[in-house]
Structure formats: C-alpha cells, structure tokens
Amino acid sequence: MPPVRQWIRSPFDPEARYGRKRDIHWVGYKVHLTETCDEEKPHLITQVETRPAIEQDNEATAEIQEELVKNQLAPSQHLVDAGYVSAKLILDSQEKHAIDLIGPVHVDPSWQSRTPGAFDASQFQVDWQAQLATCPQGQQSNGWYPQKDSQGEPVVRITFDPKTCLACPVRSQCSKAKNTGRTLVLRAEGRHQALQVARERQQTDDFKSLYRKRSGIEGTLSQGIRSSDLRRTRYVGQAKTHLQNVAIAVATNIKRLIDWLNEIPLASTRHSRFTLLLLPA
Ligand code: SF4
Missing domain, CATH: 3.30.420 (Nucleotidyltransferase; domain 5)
Incomplete structure (x- = not known):
C-alpha cells in the first residue's frame, strides 16, 4: 500500500x-x-x-x-x-x-506542570553554550544528549546524577523515578525558549x-x-x-x-x- x-x-x-x-x-x-x-x-x-x-x-x-x-x-x-x-x-x-x-x-504535558509545587522544565536554568542545566536545588546536570523526537524534530535529553537525586530532600516534587535521577527532554535551543515565552504569554x-x-x-x-x-x-x-x-x-x-x-x-x-x-x- x-x-x-x-x-x-x-x-x-x-x-x-x-x-x-x-x-x-x-x-x-x-x-x-x-x-x-x-x-x-x-x-x-x-x-x-x-x-x-x-x-x-x-x-x-x-x-x-x-x-x-x-x-x-x-x-x-x-x-x-x-x-x-x-x-x-x-x-x-x-x-x-x-x-x-x-x-x-500546547501546554507542558508532564505531571510536574500539572502538580502545584512540582518542578517542571521551566524551573530549570539551561546554559545552552555550556550544555548544562541547573535544577531548582542548584544541582547541575551530568548528561547532555542531542536526539530527535518521534516527529524527527531535534530535542536534547538532559540527565541528573542518580546519587544526588536519590538523596534530594525535595525529590517527590521533581521525579518519580525509583533508581535514576531527573531527566528532562527539551526542544533544541531557540525552540525551547520560544515555547517557554509563548506559554508564559498565553497566560x-x-x-x-x-x-x-x-x-x-x-x-x-x-x-x-x-x-x-x-x-x-x-x-x-x-x-x-x-x-x-x-x-x-x-x-x-x-x-x-x-x-x-x-x-x-x-x-x-x-x-x-x-x-x-x-x-x-
Ligand atoms: S531531584 Fe535531582 S534534579 Fe530534582 S531538585 Fe532534587 S537534585 Fe535537583
């Protein structure tokens, strides 16, 4: 066919x-x-x-x-x-x-964005040049992986150290993963910022x-x-x-x-x- x-x-x-x-x-x-x-x-x-x-x-x-x-x-x-x-x-x-x-x-579909007090992607500082993200607890990411999403659009997967996240006092507001650290999947630079600005503006x-x-x-x-x-x-x-x-x-x-x-x-x-x-x- x-x-x-x-x-x-x-x-x-x-x-x-x-x-x-x-x-x-x-x-x-x-x-x-x-x-x-x-x-x-x-x-x-x-x-x-x-x-x-x-x-x-x-x-x-x-x-x-x-x-x-x-x-x-x-x-x-x-x-x-x-x-x-x-x-x-x-x-x-x-x-x-x-x-x-x-x-x-479209709004952020993550559970964090729908839960009051939880940390959605907008609460992480992203340094695109240094390829580093900083979480609301001040911890820096330990992995930065450029990928494509299911539509073939460029995204970046950012990971945080499991040791730091498993010991984090506010973990329940950030991640439900049992053995790994927080993971963020963001659109590529420029698109991510454009989406954040548009999401804020539409409120x-x-x-x-x-x-x-x-x-x-x-x-x-x-x-x-x-x-x-x-x-x-x-x-x-x-x-x-x-x-x-x-x-x-x-x-x-x-x-x-x-x-x-x-x-x-x-x-x-x-x-x-x-x-x-x-x-x-
Ligand atoms: S769980 Fe990890 S990424 Fe989330 S706030 Fe705590 S240290 Fe930061």
Whole structure:
C-alpha cells in the first residue's frame, strides 16, 4: 500500500484526499483564509491557501506567510488557531519574516506542570553554550544528549546524577523515578525558549484580549459557506478548487468594502440563548 497521503479517494478527482476535523469527515480539500483585523477598517481577506484535506493546518503556515511577504501584505502579528503553531514555526516566523506568530501552544504535558509545587522544565536554568542545566536545588546536570523526537524534530535529553537525586530532600516534587535521577527532554535551543515565552504569554490578559481578534475569521468562513457555498468545490482538481476559493475571497472583499463605505457595522458574535442569559444586560 502507498502512504495514506497518496490514496486516491474519489474516482472523479484523483487529487482529492480524505480529511477529518473532530466529527466531520470529507473527501476533497481544505481552505485556509487570512484576513486583516484592524479596528475601524474593513476586514479584508489577504491570502487564500488551498491544500489537500489530509494535510495538517501547521503544514500551511510557512507558505501562507511566504505568500503574504511576497505580496507585501505581511502582518507584524499573525494570529492563528492552535493547529497552525509550533515552536519551530514561531521561531521561523520571527527569524525569516519578523512576524510574531501568535496562537495557543500546547501546554507542558508532564505531571510536574500539572502538580502545584512540582518542578517542571521551566524551573530549570539551561546554559545552552555550556550544555548544562541547573535544577531548582542548584544541582547541575551530568548528561547532555542531542536526539530527535518521534516527529524527527531535534530535542536534547538532559540527565541528573542518580546519587544526588536519590538523596534530594525535595525529590517527590521533581521525579518519580525509583533508581535514576531527573531527566528532562527539551526542544533544541531557540525552540525551547520560544515555547517557554509563548506559554508564559498565553497566560496573560494582554494575550487574551489580543487573541480575541482571531475569532473574526470564523465569521469569514461562515460568510463564505453561507453566501458562496465555500464547503463545496464545483470543479475537479486542486488548481480549479483554489481558483474558486480565490473568487469567493474576492467577492467577500468587495461586499465588505461596500458595507464599510456604507458604514454598515460588522456583525457581532452570535451567542446561544443560554449564553445570552449569562451575559450582562
Ligand atoms: S531531584 Fe535531582 S534534579 Fe530534582 S531538585 Fe532534587 S537534585 Fe535537583
């Protein structure tokens, strides 16, 4: 069998692929839209990316940004859904295009990060040049091993001396290993720091208020679906489907410009009746 990405799913369109998002399944493509979100200005679609449905959202991020840069439409802050963010993408966006990629990053999955008082990775000082980590008790690591994770991404495994850890008075807050010292697995230099900064930032009120602007794109998708049947491709093949998506984006932009010139305000987010009961009058 060929890799699943190459499986032909439709006898009518050999480029169409199987896609799934939560409980929605489909065969075809996926469209990614980027729009402006300046206050008091019309929200215009600046980039349309059409991909096979099987691709993950984060596979599109780099190309979306490259096209925005090429067309001199790059934002200084790029607000995206969690699916479009990774430590590598945050770093690449900053280094290649000076774009601040903003979206929720995954939280540290370790038990230490979920236990109050326990020592998660953020509490260790890491000297990347000297290849040494210092734990909250002031002990230094005794091993530094660059490796690749299951996705092929560079990580470093850092170990601490079992003798020191087994005698440590705060061991229960740090490690559950019975015979070995604490082990840390961190993303490579740069990516680790980018992830730590993003994790800290997403806890702040500033992040929450800035990130609220991203929700406008859900309205854009909804508008495309309701007014132009964005969920259905009328054509065979990715190139023609992309052209259809671009045409829908152009139509949406024209409508939004006309609404803005006529001073028709943006629709506010709709709430369920139950939510409305909880909102202040
Ligand atoms: S268990 Fe080891 S790594 Fe953890 S705080 Fe104690 S000495 Fe440091």
